[in-house]
Amino acid sequence: MTGIELNGKTVICGLMGDPVEHSVSPAMHNAAFHRLGLNYAYLPFRVSKEGLPGAVQGIRALHIAGVNVTIPHKTSIIPLLDEIDPLARRIGAVNVVHNKSGRLFGSNTDADGFLRMLKEQGIDGHGLHAAVLGAGGASRAVCFALASLGCEITILNRTLQKALDCADDMEKYAGRTFSALELNTHNLAAALEEAGLIVNATSLGMAPRADESPIDRGLLKRRHIVVDIVYNPVKTGLLSQAQKAGARTIGGLDMLAWQGALSFEIWTGRRAPLDVMRRAAAKAVKRYEK
Ligand code: ATR
Numbered sequence: 001m002t003g004i005e006l007n008g009k010t011v012i013c014g015l016m017g018d019p020v021e022h023s024v025s026p027a028m029h030n031a032a033f034h035r036l037g038l039n040y041a042y043l044p045f046r047v048s049k050e051g052l053p054g055a056v057q058g059i060r061a062l063h064i065a066g067v068n069v070t071i072p073h074k075t076s077i078i079p080l081l082d083e084i085d086p087l088a089r090r091i092g093a094v095n096v097v098h099n100k101s102g103r104l105f106g107s108n109t110d111a112d113g114f115l116r117m118l119k120e121q122g123i124d125g126h127g128l129h130a131a132v133l134g135a136g137g138a139s140r141a142v143c144f145a146l147a148s149l150g151c152e153i154t155i156l157n158r159t160l161q162k163a164l165d166c167a168d169d170m171e172k173y174a175g176r177t178f179s180a181l182e183l184n185t186h187n188l189a190a191a192l193e194e195a196g197l198i199v200n201a202t203s204l205g206m207a208p209r210a211d212e213s214p215i216d217r218g219l220l221k222r223r224h225i226v227v228d229i230v231y232n233p234v235k236t237g238l239l240s241q242a243q244k245a246g247a248r249t250i251g252g253l254d255m256l257a258w259q260g261a262l263s264f265e266i267w268t269g270r271r272a273p274l275d276v277m278r279r280a281a282a283k284a285v286k287r288y289e290k
Contacts, residue, residue: 125149
């Protein structure tokens, strides 16, 4: 299926999470390995919360070159690794592990992936006011990325305390304050009035509940740039609403491909074939959409 011939020298990478069945990362990475003619393979590993310490030990024991980490392990894996990149530590989430001769290094390519995506889209964050919806691992990566660009940020989350914690941590990082609000229509209306950039980093709108949107229709305006980090479906309810309002939209596949490309580069030391990865991810999502 991948076009990769496995043999005794094949280098193994993979994904640790639960669930992993619908991940598009295997399709994306194996397409990239194949394109560059690398003798690598990327496998999905379903790992329970209880199984995580054993699985991390398994990375060392099995000489797995590297893994991506997804829900629910992005935070709980941190104390199990040997070294954590400073930004990943501040974000509080690791999505990539690199095995260097048995020492495991954790980093976060969600933040850098988001920045690369913005740059590719020609969006200059300086002076921009962003409203970020969500305060989980993905949202924190987006917030730290935006803070590093000098953006003003309002974080809105269903659980207010998590938004406050994120704003506090960012203040320590950036040396300035950020707003944190409960995610509700009243607060959204106020935040979107000021915001030029809106990022949905909640899981609302993800298949199978694709018709849900975190934002009421009337609040989106032509002047907004709307980013949805949900990539399944490719066109979420939020993105359709935003398009109808005349706003510019960016779907989640771009950030996904960028974080994947940066992971690939960490493991292989080779430049990732970004477009190959993006196409493979889009094709895999379409398969799940059917
Ligand atoms: P990820 O690693 O993808 O960020 P996560 O850490 O589980 O995943 O975060 C999911 C985010 O989506 C959280 O901000 C969550 O809000 P809570 O902190 O209140 O749980 C948000 N989210 C999930 N379901 C939601 C819903 N039905 N309404 C509003 N927000 C929701």
